[in-house]
Amino acid sequence: MAADGGGEPDHLAGERATAQFDVDGMKVAWAGSRHAVEVADRMARLVASDPVFRKDTRTMLSRKELFKDTLKKAAHAWKRIVELRLTEEEANLLRLYVDQPGYVDLHWGMFVPAIKGQGTEEQQKKWLPMAYKFQIIGCYAQTELGHGSNVQGLETTATFDPSTDEFVMHSPTLTSSKWWPGGLGKASTHAVVYARLITEGKDYGIHGFIVQLRSLDDHSPLPGVTLGDIGGKFGSGAYNSMDNGVLRFDHVRIPRDQMLMRLSQVTREGKYVHSDVPKQLLYGTMVYVRQTIVADASKALSRAVCIAVRYSAIRKQFGSQDGGPETQVLNYKTQQSRLFPLLASAYAYRFVGQWLKWLYTDVNQKLEAKDYSTLPEAHACTAGLKSVTTSATADAIEECRKLCGGHGYLNSSGLPELFAVYVPACTYEGDNVVLLLQVARFLMKTVSQVAAGKQPVGTIAYMGNIQHLMQCKSAVNTAEDWLNPAAIKEVFEARALRMAVNCAQNISKAPSQEEGFLRALT
Amino acid sequence: MAADGGGEPDHLAGERATAQFDVDGMKVAWAGSRHAVEVADRMARLVASDPVFRKDTRTMLSRKELFKDTLKKAAHAWKRIVELRLTEEEANLLRLYVDQPGYVDLHWGMFVPAIKGQGTEEQQKKWLPMAYKFQIIGCYAQTELGHGSNVQGLETTATFDPSTDEFVMHSPTLTSSKWWPGGLGKASTHAVVYARLITEGKDYGIHGFIVQLRSLDDHSPLPGVTLGDIGGKFGSGAYNSMDNGVLRFDHVRIPRDQMLMRLSQVTREGKYVHSDVPKQLLYGTMVYVRQTIVADASKALSRAVCIAVRYSAIRKQFGSQDGGPETQVLNYKTQQSRLFPLLASAYAYRFVGQWLKWLYTDVNQKLEAKDYSTLPEAHACTAGLKSVTTSATADAIEECRKLCGGHGYLNSSGLPELFAVYVPACTYEGDNVVLLLQVARFLMKTVSQVAAGKQPVGTIAYMGNIQHLMQCKSAVNTAEDWLNPAAIKEVFEARALRMAVNCAQNISKAPSQEEGFLRALT
Incomplete structure (x- = not known):
């Protein structure tokens, strides 16, 4: 096809020439610093110039080809990071520009941080070096078929057996199947699995456990472990490069020391004890x-x-x-x-x-x-x-x-x-709706604390100014007055506070706080 | 995976049992008649029970497999329609339930109707029997790379050559390439092509022409015709079953009688004449x-x-x-x-x-x-x-x-x-935004006509009640008053009319009607 539409002006250049601000300065403001601009630019070029990272065929690949492409890119990115001795900042940017969801996101973004945050020093020493060298690949198995937002409702069990000093991981119902974890379907050898800890006949709620899922020899699922990919997702490419998976346990045994024990432990005898590390x-x-x-x-x-x-x-x-x-x-x-x-x-x-x-x-x-x-x-x-x-x-x-x-x-x-x-x-x-409900509950609590004379902090400090905000009138008279940021801020504060107070009053009319909240918001 | 979540109540049955309306009556109201319910149900079963029409693998097929699947389904649907001697109503429903966009949608929905609506009786007699028997497959080539909503801006030309009694179809620019027509990329043998009619050196604007694109022997593009598929689209399956295409002409000649001539003609001598068939x-x-x-x-x-x-x-x-x-x-x-x-x-x-x-x-x-x-x-x-x-x-x-x-x-x-x-x-x-602008223009015109004493008709008849609606106050005092549909209707009418009048007044302040409209709406 001949590109014979010649003679067209370059509209982008024309528009760019009309910019009335310091474009270079804005670049720096966007990136955060001159250094950040430079690193981002360098990493973007590194990805763009490497044929292994090409993206133009991505939406045309079959699911299987797309997954193989993800494996190839992840391995190549790792190779380049090592070869070029990239810093963590550079490596993160390189992965950002590769821009294809894959199991490594969960390995670095969830598995490693979970062990860092919830594992004891001993556990970190044992597991992190293997993870850093990709001798094991990890994912984060929390969500189940039946429970997402309500983490406390998860059904997978980890029952301590003092006779062997092991936890028995089990999926008692269909809805207890782990469902969605990225990297689980095909790639991971290990997972941090969230399950109900049961010891001495008592359910202590949700805790994390490091569980090996696949053989390090031939990558086949270990006995008692059922694994699979949960199928196609929205879009042609998109998250189809990710092996979101399903996982079921049939009485799979793991050593006691694979419970993540920084915050709480189960002793050799099966006693549940808290450490002195604060939960916060x-x-x-x-x-x-x-x-x-x-x-x-x-x-x-x-x-x-x-x-x-x-x-x-x-x-x-x-x-x-x-x-x-x-x-x-x-x-x-x-x-x-x-x-x-x-x-x-x-x-x-x-x-x-x-x-x-x-x-x-x-x-x-x-x-x-x-x-x-x-x-x-x-x-x-x-x-x-x-x-x-x-x-x-x-x-x-x-x-x-x-x-x-x-x-x-x-x-x-x-x-x-x-x-x-x-x-x-x-x-x-x-989930965004669930999170907004949490914010609403927090605001209702704040209103009652303000009424009790407590001074709120941070972004809600303005609520302490309740006397003024409940009765103030905006000083805005002309359109130009809106150009004063303080005027806009006061209006937002007054509006937000009045709505919160009004909502709190409605809730207080209900027989109970909880009942009122349900009526008003859920 | 064992379906061992047993003991769960059947929540759907429970919910259905609480329906407080006549479910069967609602089915009839939805479908339009008892007969329509029956036919829809029969056609749905016909599709659901036929393995050729299976849909469960649709999002897992590669683009090529998906397109082949569409061809197979379209051929099979046609075979079943003929074998079972389905009525047009039944055939339409069968295609609805097959529910996979494909070239036949354009053949039946655009190509055939265009010839019916814009072709002379003679043209209909020549082309429709071939189309009805699928001896030719047609599509509707209007949109170009550079022009969609603005049909008058299309660039493809059809220049009459009196020396051979032919039109010369040509794509003079890159942006004049036909772009998007469904069925064009792979399936169609013919198209109704919209192009600027030029005769005796004068441009008479956009007209429709029947143009053969591919050989009826081996389906290869005819000389001077460049054809292709425009690539993947949103979603895993979705419209990827459709061969939306690109088409370019390099001085392709067609006989004069392939211009759709119901409304206007070009004579043997090259004169452009209108028929007495009203454009409306x-x-x-x-x-x-x-x-x-x-x-x-x-x-x-x-x-x-x-x-x-x-x-x-x-x-x-x-x-x-x-x-x-x-x-x-x-x-x-x-x-x-x-x-x-x-x-x-x-x-x-x-x-x-x-x-x-x-x-x-x-x-x-x-x-x-x-x-x-x-x-x-x-x-x-x-x-x-x-x-x-x-x-x-x-x-x-x-x-x-x-x-x-x-x-x-x-x-x-x-x-x-x-x-x-x-x-x-x-x-x-x-395009939805363009259509809303058309509605806005119509409403502005109506306001000025009402002001000039003309009585509006149909859905805007209420605007004739301008005296009352511009000054009425809602009679609603209690929440229950809103249960009166007349009260709701009056409020909507008053609100819509006042907004329209207000907008018309703003427009009238501009130096010209058009300038005012641009300022207000575009």
């Missing part, structure tokens, strides 16, 4: 993971918006006068009013993600000093931001797809896959 | 197609809601008291407030679809009687309903997917494919 230390990890998810939202959204903005600059439709060129769709108000808020959101999520990184550091420092006072607020704040940014980003990617008209429906636009691969973020690491 | 007759087809799309919205939405409602009845999470069973998620208000309005919408779209069927009959009867007075209103009404119902349905399917939690992300839930296969309805047959 685990929350730091949760804040960390959710901060990553918020940062990822800005990355996914910026990609989608970039495609839609470029398309809008090049695509012309209608508006031709006297046979002249048509109007770039970027210049239509209908396009602008849908597209520009998404562009602004990408920056907003980027900056709030950077702030969350600071929050994580702050929380961690306080935890080290055994100061748990800001934890509930930090937890609610990250839960709310995770929910809001991921829902808005998923919707925004789909909106960007629609803003590219019919062309957005083609895989070659990149947008269908971007949506399909992003949208699980609304569900994993806390 | 074509609008009947547009109303028909959009009525079908609204009806299809209710079908797609009802499938998605059905899956989400059943899932919500079976899925339990949280709310266990004293070790008892957990709460069905169907009983959570957060689930209900998201799910039930979608269920209600499915019925609303079904009933408005039935009303649109009546409107089509009414419009057609008026057209036969050369009464074109209700056409603009019928056109605006179908454009608006097409836009509103398809956008809401696409969003609703995705919401149903999210309402099934993580499980909705698996292809086995049916929902990812339902979304991916449905969402093009927002773009084809009139």
Whole structure:
């Protein structure tokens, strides 16, 4: 096909020339530092120039070919990381640009951190070196067919048998099958399995256990272990590169010391005991993971918006006068009013993600000093931001797809896959609706604490200003007054607080707090 | 895997037993008649019991296997329709339940109707029998790489050459390539091609031409014709069963009598002349197609809601008291407030679809009687309903997917494919945003006509009641007052009219009508 549409002006260059801000400065602001720009740029080039990492055929591969491609890329990435002696920062960026979900994400992102966070020093010494050298491949087996959000409802059992000093891992019902863990279906040799700890006839609730699933000789499932891939998922490529799996145990025995024992232990005799490590230390990890998810939202959204903005600059439709060129769709108000808020959101999520990184550091420092006072607020704040940014980003990617008209429906636009691969973020690491309900409960609790004279901290410190906010009137009189950030902030604070107080009052009318909450919110 | 979750109550039966309406009566109301229920049921069973029509492997096939599967199903459906001497109603339902987009949709839905609507009697006699017997396979080549919504901007040319009594079909630019037509990529032998008619040096705008694309002997592209498939699309299966294609002409010659000549002709000498057939007759087809799309919205939405409602009845999470069973998620208000309005919408779209069927009959009867007075209103009404119902349905399917939690992300839930296969309805047959702008223009025109004393008809007849509606106050005082449909209707009418009048006033402040419209709406 001859590219004979010649004579077209370069619309992207034209649009870029009209930028009224310091583009280079914005790059640095986006990346966080000049150094971050440089490293990201270098890693992006490393991936883009390597034929093993090519992405253009990804949506055309069969499921099996796609999975093999993931294995190949993961091994090659590992090889390059070792060969080039990449730093952890560089290695993470390299994996980000490879941009294909795979078992290594769970190995590095969940298996290793779980052992680090919940394992004793002895356990860390035993398991981490093997994991670091990929002598074992791990995944994170928590979610079951019947239970996701309600972790306390998990049904898999780990029953201590003092006669052999072992735990017996078992899947007592169909719904107790582990279902969804990435890396479980095909790749993992080991898993951190969450199960009900039962010893001396008593159920102590959910605990983590390191369980070997497959032979290190021939990768076949060990006796009593049933494994499989749970099948195709949304999109042509997307998460189909991941071997989300199913796992069932039929009385599988593991040594007692494979229970993750940093916070609690089972003794040789079968006694359940708590260590003196405070439970709150685990929350730091949760804040960390959710901060990553918020940062990822800005990355996914910026990609989608970039495609839609470029398309809008090049695509012309209608508006031709006297046979002249048509109007770039970027210049239509209908396009602008849908597209520009998404562009602004990408920056907003980027900056709030950077702030969350600071929050994580702050929380961690306080935890080290055994100061748990800001934890509930930090937890609610990250839960709310995770929910809001991921829902808005998923919707925004789909909106960007629609803003590219019919062309957005083609895989070659990149947008269908971007949506399909992003949208699980609304569900994993806390379902967005469930997380918002947690935030609501936290706000209701705060209202009653404020009423009792307690001063709230962090992002809800404004609620302490209740006297003023419940009765203030906005000083805004003209449109220009809205350009004063303090005016906008006060209005948001007053509105948020009044809604929270109103909701709390409705709840207080119910026979019980819980009943009122159910009526109002669930 | 043992199905050892026994002892579970049958939640669906339990929920069904609580229905407080006549389920059988509702079935009839949904289908339109007792007869329609019976035929639909019979055709559904015919498809479900035939192994050739199996759907369970659809998302696991490679693109090539999927396309072959479509060819096999289309041929088998045709064979069954002939063998069983199915009526047109039955055949349409059979194809609906086969439920896999394919070239036959365009053959029956666009190619044949285009010849029927725009071909002369002679042309119909020549081409339709071949099409009915599948001796030729046709598609509808309108959209180009550079132009979709703006049909008047299409660039393909059909230049009359009086020396040979032929049209020369040509693609002068890259953007003039036909792009998207279903059935074009692999299957079609012929197409109705829309191109700029040029004769005696003058451009007469877009007209339809029947053009042979492939040899009837070996199916290879004819000289001067370049053909291809435009690649993968959203979803694992979805529209990937369709060979959406690209087509370019390099001075391809067709006989003059392959221009569709019902409305206008080019004479042997090259004169362009209009026939006495009124142009408005074509609008009947547009109303028909959009009525079908609204009806299809209710079908797609009802499938998605059905899956989400059943899932919500079976899925339990949280709310266990004293070790008892957990709460069905169907009983959570957060689930209900998201799910039930979608269920209600499915019925609303079904009933408005039935009303649109009546409107089509009414419009057609008026057209036969050369009464074109209700056409603009019928056109605006179908454009608006097409836009509103398809956008809401696409969003609703995705919401149903999210309402099934993580499980909705698996292809086995049916929902990812339902979304991916449905969402093009927002773009084809009139982009939803463009259609809404047309409705807005129509409403602005109506406001000025009402001001000039003209009585509006059909769905906007209420705008004639402008004196009352601009100043009335709602008689609603208590919550119960809202149970009176007349009260709701009046509020909607007053609100819609006041918004329209307000918008018209803003537009009238601009230097010109067009400038004001651009400022307000585009």
